[in-house]
Each structure stands twice: as C-alpha cells, then as structure tokens.
Amino acid sequence: MTVEACLAEKGYKLPQAAAPVxxxxxxxxxxxxxxxxxQLPFVDDELVTGxxxxxxxxxxxxxxxxxxxxxxxxQVKAAGIELDRIERVVKLGVFVNSSADYTDQPKVANGASDLMVDVLAEAGKHARSAxxxxxxxxxxxVEVDAIIALASD
Structure with a gap:
C-alpha cells in the first residue's frame, strides 16, 4: 500500500504545505x-495556539x-518528493510551548511520533527530542521539525 493510500485509509488528510513565514x-x-x-499545527485551517x-x-x-x-x-510532497521514497524518519524535534512547571512534553510529542509510525510503520520509528x-x-x-532519509531512486 502506498503512503498516500495508508493516510487515506486511516482518515488522515495532508494539509496544503505552509509557506515560510x-x-x-x-x-x-x-x-x-x-x-x-x-512546522506549526494547523487544525481545520486554524493555528493551534496557547x-x-x-x-x-x-x-x-x-x-x-x-x-x-x-x-x-x-512539505515533503510539496518539494516534489514521493512519500513512498521515505526510507526512514531519522529524527523529530518537538518544541512544546509550556508553562514553567509543565513536564509532559514527551506525551505531547507522541502525537507526532505515533502518526509517523501509524502511517510509515517501521520506517516511521525515529530518534526524538521533546x-x-x-x-x-x-x-x-507546538512546533515540529524533522530529518528524513530517502531511498535511492
């Protein structure tokens, strides 16, 4: 199954890639x-703030x-890269806008990590910072950046 077919089957929809700010x-x-x-979080075309x-x-x-x-x-797709070329999500960096005493950043980061594994299976498993x-x-x-390895053409 292609990555895009997997996304659709699981009910995920890729947003329009955001332009740099x-x-x-x-x-x-x-x-x-x-x-x-x-990348910043847009849910139903609205930026999640707070x-x-x-x-x-x-x-x-x-x-x-x-x-x-x-x-x-x-963003990968908008760069003209087929999602099926993703060989491995190498690392995610997750930045969580937090109050001074908040300590559940790893649990927040699981939202991104779990999606990558759900859609890419073994290739979605990665190193991470939260x-x-x-x-x-x-x-x-929240803001998340990534390093992704591609399979050779």
Missing part, C-alpha cells in the same frame, strides 16, 4: 537526507503535534 526554506535536500524546517499547562490540554497538544507531523509530510519552550512563533502550541 521568515527567511528560510521549508525543505532542504542534501544527499539522501531531507531536512524539514519547524501554552500547555495553562490553556491547552494534553489531548489538544497531542492533536497539535499530529497536525505538525502531517504538515511535515505535506523540549519545553517559553514561546513559539505566532503563539503556536
């Missing part, structure tokens, strides 16, 4: 590695992280 490229390919800039531990629940944070993971795949931060661009609740 500053001076950077959303995707850089170097050799067989694809570096995807930090702070985990204050006004955003764990479940909302996980959904936001999942939306970031879908945006990562959308970091609490004081603020994110545009007030986003």
């Amino acid at each position: 500053a001076s950077y490229l959303p995707v850089v390919v170097h050799g067989n590695l694809v570096h995807i800039s930090g 702070k985990l531990g204050d006004d955003v629940s764990l479940e909302e944070g996980q959904k936001a992280a999942q939306a970031c993971a879908l945006m990562i795949l959308a 970091v609490g931060v004081a603020a994110l661009p545009l007030g986003a609740a």
Whole structure:
C-alpha cells in the first residue's frame, strides 16, 4: 500500500504545505537526507495556539503535534518528493510551548511520533527530542521539525 493510500485509509488528510513565514526554506535536500524546517499545527485551517499547562490540554497538544507531523509530510510532497521514497524518519524535534512547571512534553510529542509510525510503520520509528519552550512563533502550541532519509531512486 502506498503512503498516500495508508493516510487515506486511516482518515488522515495532508494539509496544503505552509509557506515560510521568515527567511528560510521549508525543505532542504542534501544527499539522501531531507531536512524539514519547524512546522506549526494547523487544525481545520486554524493555528493551534496557547501554552500547555495553562490553556491547552494534553489531548489538544497531542492533536497539535499530529497536525505538525502531517504538515511535515505535506512539505515533503510539496518539494516534489514521493512519500513512498521515505526510507526512514531519522529524527523529530518537538518544541512544546509550556508553562514553567509543565513536564509532559514527551506525551505531547507522541502525537507526532505515533502518526509517523501509524502511517510509515517501521520506517516511521525515529530518534526524538521533546523540549519545553517559553514561546513559539505566532503563539503556536507546538512546533515540529524533522530529518528524513530517502531511498535511492
């Protein structure tokens, strides 16, 4: 089954790849590695904003992280790379807009990690960091970046 067929079967829909909001490229390919800039969470075309531990629940944070993971795949596709070329998600970096005493960043990050494994199976298993931060661009609740290895053509 193709990655896109798996996405559809599981009820996931890739969003329109977001344009950069500053001076950077959303995707850089170097050799067989694809570096995807930090992606923000859009759910139903609305940016998920707020702070985990204050006004955003764990479940909302996980959904936001999942939306970031879908945006990562959308960016890969928008760069003209077939999703079926993904050989391995090497690493996800998950940044969680958190109150000072919030410690469930790994649980929030599972929203992105679980989606990658759900859609890509073994190739979706990855190394990861989950970091609490004081603020994110545009007030986003979560931001996720990625390094993905591609199979040779």
